[in-house]
Amino acid sequence: MPAKIYAPFERFNFSNKNCFLTGEALKTEEEKIQVFPQWLMSQYALEDKPFKLLDETISTYKDLKLPCSAHINDDFLEPLEEEIAAAFEKGYEGLIALDELKLFQWAGKLLYGIIFNEIQSGIRLMHSQGEEFSMSQSILLKFSQLHLMLQSINLPIIFEDFKPFSLFLFKVNNNPEEFGYRDEINTQTLALxxxxxxxxxxxxxNASNYYYHKKVYEQIKDDTLHPIQFEEFSGRVFYSNYLFNRLPEYNILPVNEDIYIEEMPLRGLSSKPLFDEWQNKTYGQVLENFWKNWGFLLLEIIKNPEKPVSYLFDEDGNKIAAESISLSL
Structure with missing residues (x-):
């Protein structure tokens, strides 16, 4: 008999009485886990730092939690956290040795945890105003599909000959004290x-952004980057995922005890490209945000509208060596 998939978005169940991953009833509402794992918060003293939600309310990293049954945490989530923590401790070499699916599951749990808290906050706000909480059907589908794929943590889910994600890994000459994190929950993009x-x-x-940036990624993936170079590449990916105009859909095929997920063709019946047209001005606005640490303004970035400022490649398209960049880390 195939395992049973939990679909919280069908009944919009986001209470603290049910496990976020399985839906099973919890013994107590105190049965919770941290969204940002304790080992990561401890390393960067994040617990009491502010975390701004979409409705402008301010939480803290330690206050972001997920209702989770003890046995799911003990049997599946804690072993995943331990594996990720051990890899992170080894740095870049530990990271590239990890199974990519584990990184997807870990990052997915983190982002879904933020989404869960955003939804709870939105429900509270709308109820306080006497209104029902709602979201667009496309966002609803995106979030529910992410939750489906997260259940590969605890269920025998097999992705049939495809990767549901794009992953880019780099060695970066970071300030060891810095915690660089950003996300965009609508496009489900995360950078660390x-x-x-x-x-x-x-x-x-479905790896679309990977192929979109593959040429550039292949050129720089074996280099050690300056932080501004990593932020530039991150900005490119965040922007391209905003331009990605398909909503992936999947077939779910139970086979004996396993659940196979099969991607449906992204092109579908549409003849338009998978990505909308790149606009340098909009990209420049993204880059201005990603380069805040270095104080760049939009007008500087797009001084030449045809060629925005780049620290990855010079005007002739040659790679810029990280050690030649004199900006502070």
Whole structure:
């Protein structure tokens, strides 16, 4: 008999009485796990730092939690956290040795945890105003599909000859004290820059962004980057995932005890490209945000609208060596 998939978005169940991953009833509402794992918060003293939610309310990293049954945490989530923590401790070399699916599951749990808290906050706000909480059907589908794929942590889910994500890993010459994190929950994009590495992941694009940036990634993936170079590449990926105009859909095929997930063709019936047209001005605005640490303004970035400023490649298209960049880390 195939395992049973939990679909919280069908009944919009986001209470603290049910496990976020399985839906099973919890013994107590105190049965919770941290969204940002304790080992990561401890390393960067994140517990009491502010975390801004989409409705402008301010939480803290330690206050972001997920209802989770003790046995799911003990049997599946804690072993995953331990494996990721051990890999992160080794830095870039530990990261590239990891199974990519584990990184997808870990990053997916983190982003879904933020989504869960955002939804709870939105429900509270709308109920306080006497209104029902709602979200667009496309966002609803995206979030529910991410949750489906997260259940590969605890269920025998097999991705049939495809990767549901794009993953980019780099060695980066970071300030060891810095915790560089950003996400975009609508496009399900996440970037993390700590220790001696940086990673960018698009959680639900069927590797489309990977192929979109493959030429550039192949040129720089074996180099040690300056942080501004990593942030530039991250900005490119965050922007391209915003331009990605398909909503992936999947067939779910139970076979004996396993559940196979099969991708449906992204092109579908549409003849338009998978990505909308790249606009340098909009990209420049993204880059201005990613380069805040270095104080760049939009007008400087797009002084030449045809060629925005780049620290990855010079005007002739040659790679820029990280050691030649004099900006502070």
């Amino acid at each position: 820059r700590i220790k001696d590495f940086g990673m960018v992941i698009c959680l639900q694009d």
